[in-house]
Amino acid sequence: MIEIRWHARAGQGAVTAAKALADAALAEGKFIQAFPDYGPERMGAPVKAYNRVSETPIRTHGIVEHPKVIVIVDPSLVGSEVTEGAPDDAVFLVNSTKSPSEAQKALGAKRRVFTVDATRIAQEAIGLRKPNTPMLGAVAKVTGVIQLDTLLAQTEKSFGHKYKREVVEGNLAAIRRAYEEVRGEM
Numbered sequence: 001m002i003e004i005r006w007h008a009r010a011g012q013g014a015v016t017a018a019k020a021l022a023d024a025a026l027a028e029g030k031f032i033q034a035f036p037d038y039g040p041e042r043m044g045a046p047v048k049a050y051n052r053v054s055e056t057p058i059r060t061h062g063i064v065e066h067p068k069v070i071v072i073v074d075p076s077l078v079g080s081e082v083t084e085g086a087p088d089d090a091v092f093l094v095n096s097t098k099s100p101s102e103a104q105k106a107l108g109a110k111r112r113v114f115t116v117d118a119t120r121i122a123q124e125a126i127g128l129r130k131p132n133t134p135m136l137g138a139v140a141k142v143t144g145v146i147q148l149d150t151l152l153a154q155t156e157k158s159f160g161h162k163y164k165r166e167v168v169e170g171n172l173a174a175i176r177r178a179y180e181e182v183r184g185e186m
Contacts, residue, residue, distance in 0.1 A: 001054035002145055003064040007082050008073035011043045013132030017073075018049035020136055024146045024154040025053045033058055046077060053145050069093065069143055073118070073131055078106045086111070093142050093182070095119060095131045100184040114142050114184030118174075121181065125174035126167070133171045137178035148179055 004021070008014030015036040022034035033052040038045075050064040065085045072082055072094045082092075092111050094103045095118040104113040116138040118131035126133065133155070140151050152172055159168045 001052055001056075001058060001060075002069065002143065003067045004051040004053070004069040004071060004139070004143075004145075005064050005067035006049040006051075006071045006073060007077045008047055008049070008132075009043075009077070010038065010045045010047050012073050013130050014047060014071075014073050015049045017071075017132040017136055018051050020133075020151075020155065020158065021051050021139060021146065022053070023158065024136075024140075024151045025051075027154050028146060028150050030055060031058050033061075037063060046074075069139070069145075071135060071139060072096075073135055078103070079108070083107060083111075091142060093135070093138055095135060112185070114138065114182050116178050116182040118178055121174050121177045125177060126170040134174040134178035137175035138182040140175075141179045141182050142184070148176070151175060 006014040006018055018034040022032040025032045031054045036049045038047040052058050066087055068090055070082055070086055070090060070092045075096045092113045094115045096103050096115045097117050098115055100113045100115050103115050118134035119129050121134040122131050123129050140146050140148050155171055159171055
């Protein structure tokens with residue numbers, strides 16, 4: 001089982017991203033959990049979301065305390081509690097213009113760190129500074145927990161009936177770009 005913790009600010013779409021990741025994993029026949037951890041936060045307040053993905057039924061319930069993967073959607077949260085509970089072999093994926101080594105220094109520990117400029121990708125591909133969709137592409141690449149083709153198909157399925165075609169295409173392009181542009185030692 002792989003456990004993932006997302007750190008973002010309210011309004012950046014981390015809860016939606018965690019659910020989308022779960023939908024894609026479910027489409028691949030995996031067992032999944034996706035849930036948020038927040039109260040009545042206002043826009044911009046720090047929030048967390050979680051995933052569990054497994055090849056076998058998940059019997060664990062409750063907050064993810066020792067995530068194998070930490071996704072930091074808002075780089076201003078680096079230095080807060082993002083490393084809390086992370087085991088030594090945890091992987092960090094940071095939405096940042098910084099290199100992985102610069103982000104590693106900011107995290108204050110020798111950790112495996114990947115970076116992707118998801119905000120820029122979202123702005124260019126979708127026209128919004130909402131980095132959640134590109135972060136999904138980077139998560140797929142870094143973790144291998146889902147296949148890119150499955151993620152794209154599920155995004156198409158989910159967005160296809162809700163949004164105009166150009167919005168769907170923009171989100172698909174953002175996922176592909178982040179998958180290709182994520183930096184770090186695989």
